[in-house]
Amino acid sequence: MGTSCGDICTLPEGCISHVISLTSPVDSCRSAAVCTTFRSAAESDIVWERFLPPDYPSILSRAVHPVEYLSKKQLFFRLCETILIDDGNMSFSLDKSSGAKCYMLSGRQLFIVWGDTPHYWTWHPLPDSRFSEVAELVDVCWLEIRGKIESSILTPKTTYAAYLIFKVDQNSHGLGFLNQETTVKLGAQVSTHTVNVQPIVAERQRNGHRWHFLNSSWNAILEGHADAEQNEIAARAPQERADGWMEMEMGEFYNDEGEDGEVEMSLMEVKRLNWKSGLIIQGIEIRPKK
Structure with missing residues (x-):
């Protein structure tokens, strides 16, 4: 017997977050439309930490201007914009669709x-x-x-x-x-x-x-x-x-x-x-x- 959307939405939020974190930033944004539980899971720091590069703290420390953010999702999209690093001699950004x-x-x-x-x-x-x-x-x-x-x-x-x-x-x-x-x-x-x-x-x-x-x-x-x-x-x-x-x-x-x-x-x-x-x-x- 197949699992309905309602059944999926009854899964623990942490489980859903883990699954979404294995997809992509684009898929994460799309999944937020499934149900309230998915929306909450898709916006969690667990998901967006996975989409950020592992060395993002080091990159932020090299920024010419401090990068302010309230959540990991907000940080991801802030880094999709260009920031200057290394005394302004280099710029850094993330590819919005892949996080590369x-x-x-x-x-x-x-x-x-x-x-x-x-x-x-x-x-x-x-x-x-x-x-x-x-x-x-x-x-x-x-x-x-x-x-x-x-x-x-x-x-x-x-x-x-x-x-x-x-x-x-x-x-x-x-x-x-x-x-x-x-x-x-x-x-x-x-x-x-x-x-x-x-x-x-x-x-x-x-x-x-x-x-x-x-x-x-x-x-x-x-x-x-x-x-x-x-x-x-x-x-x-x-x-x-x-x-x-x-x-x-x-x-x-x-x-x-x-x-x-x-x-x-x-x-x-x-x-x-x-x-x-x-x-x-x-x-x-x-x-x-x-």
Whole structure:
């Protein structure tokens, strides 16, 4: 004989809480609609403690501003928003659907070749950046940006992707005509891709004449002669985010048990050595791959 909803609701609340804690944050919220007992169980600290990362006390201790909360459920959703940690040089959040950890390394957390030489890169604040300053490319021929993060601080058994978070100044040059290369590496996993931070350079008005700038990759695509590399560039074209910044996937990796050491990420354009400017770097974000 089957068990009715009414029978389920007669189970001890602690038993129901344990079962719900084995699901997901989304399922927990849905289960609250079953009955009053389920609602109480689904909102208990027992459930939401399970959805928080085990090291959340350490993360909270690193927060730039204190994180206030009245329950573990409230804390979970507070951490689904971005908080700054490590003196404002890194941000942390939780993926709302899975509870997986997400980080963004600020520009100051990255290794940028000639990044401390004002002739090549400048640092300044931008109102819509989550960090106190961003790096803006003044003029370089050798573009090399690298970042690292320990796999042990990421959520185990999770496929992650790394994203470059950036903007391109309207007066930029040299970024849209040559391809860059991204690499994401964790242990034996290596993900390398050909990309372009500015696949179609915006129309510009110069001396009363209209100029249309398309890089060679996109010309080939429009003419129907794209090869596999050019198709990949199109597939990985930068996307606009809700916060007004652009993001471009650099590569992905599977974080098994977090025992594989550092995740190494890079953006490179060092072959043609053409001069380029106008790239504005906020950081590199590491979050679960959807």
